[in-house]
Amino acid sequence: MLIGEVARYSGVSPRMLRHYDALGLVRPTGRTVGGYREYTDEDVRRIFHVESLRSLGLSLKQIGRALEDPDFTPSALIGDLIRWTEDRLARERELLERLRAVDASVPTGWQDVLRIVELMQGLNSTSAARRQQTVLARPGGTQAPAELLAGAVLAEADPNVAGALRWALARAGGDGVAALAAGTRSGDVGIRRRAVLAIAEMADAPGATALLADALGDPDPTVRGPAALALGRRGVTATVPTLVDMVVGGSNDVEAAEILGTLSQDPECADRITTALAGELAAPTADTATRIRLTQALVELPGPAVRDVLRQLAHDDDHAVARVAAAFVTAERDAGRVSRSDGRS
Structure with a gap:
């Protein structure tokens, strides 16, 4: 031919x-x-x-x-081609994410595009200080896309920068909660924890409560904890087991105890919380520090049943625990005397 x-x-x-x-x-x-x-x-x-x-x-x-x-032999060359192709695809995915971020900002002119690109470059900096400065001083008043901030939140390991990003995301336009949803299902516990921490700061946004409720079943306590604190502040009683575990473990135990005290305003919930805390106090594995935290948590609760437990603890064999309980019993007794005296006058 x-x-x-x-x-x-x-x-x-x-x-x-x-x-x-x-x-x-x-x-x-x-x-x-x-x-x-x-x-x-x-x-x-x-x-x-x-x-x-x-x-x-x-x-x-x-x-x-x-x-x-x-x-x-083709094997070595094919292996190189696979690596080159993977690198190219990674670069193209990064480019696609950048283009989507720019598009989500709804730019009205090239200056808007350049500001968003500058924002992305700042967020991708190897310097934590620059990343934080980028978040706190957004260029030209341009609204940062929620999707862009959410991606940065999920990737950020520095606690100071992460806090600034959560603050910015909570105030950004768009559906930040939806942008974080995939992070709550990640196989990486660090990403799940960062996603839940950010959603907790937007707990009033649509969809946040459901995602936080799902996080209560997470196998990692560092993911369950922030979800329980956020939901517990909103009166969700399903958080009680996790909050009690936080008191036992000493993770945000003071805040967890305060929330348990608030949830105890419901009489049915109060009984459940008192029983749970008393059960942990009686556990043979509970050391002195743990029992002191549990005793202090009981102090936050209302009701005669709690007072009975504390009076018993005032005579506990562990003197450190007994001192904490006795101090509360004495303070309550003195407060009652003052109240009766005021009534007579």
Whole structure:
């Protein structure tokens, strides 16, 4: 076949076929009666081989070596191509995320685009100080897209920068909670924790309560804890087991105890909380520090049942625990005397 026929048959342009010929990659080896060079069936097969290898990303030089060198083994080159392709895809995904972030900001002019790009560059800085400054001093008053801030929140390990990002996200337009939802399902506990901490600061936003409720079932206590604190402040009694665990473990135990005290305003919940705390106090594994935290948590609760427990603890064999309980019993007794005295006067 002559070059025009081969081009129509193979889909490779005549110009590219001439280029292959000039490189010695595919040369027509046949001859017509008139002496013109023509492509044999074997030449056409070689063209298809070249095109197949090009589709894998090989350069023409690499293809020539692959077709001519009998000792050439493809494994190393294919491995390199896989790594190059993965790197290229990562760069393209990053570019796509940047373009989506710019689009989400609804820019009205190129200055808006440049401000968002500057914001992204600042958030991607290797300097924690610069990342924090970028968050706290957004350029030109441009509204940072919630999706961009959410992505930064989930990736940020520095606690100071993370706090600034959560603050900015809570005040950003758009649906920040929805942007964080995927983070609550991550296999990385650090990402789940960062997502829940950010959602907790937007607990009044649509969808936040459901995500925080799901987080109460997380296997990691550092994820459950922030969710329990946020929901407990809103009167969700399902948080009681996690809040009690926080008192036992000493993680945000003072705040957890205060919330348990508030939840105890409901008589049914008060009984449940008192029983749970008393049960932990009686646990054989509870050390002195744990029992002191539990005793202090009981002090936050109302009701005669709690007072009875504290009076018993005032005579506890552990003197440190007994002193804490006795101090409260004495303070309550003195307060009662003052109240009765005021009533007589």
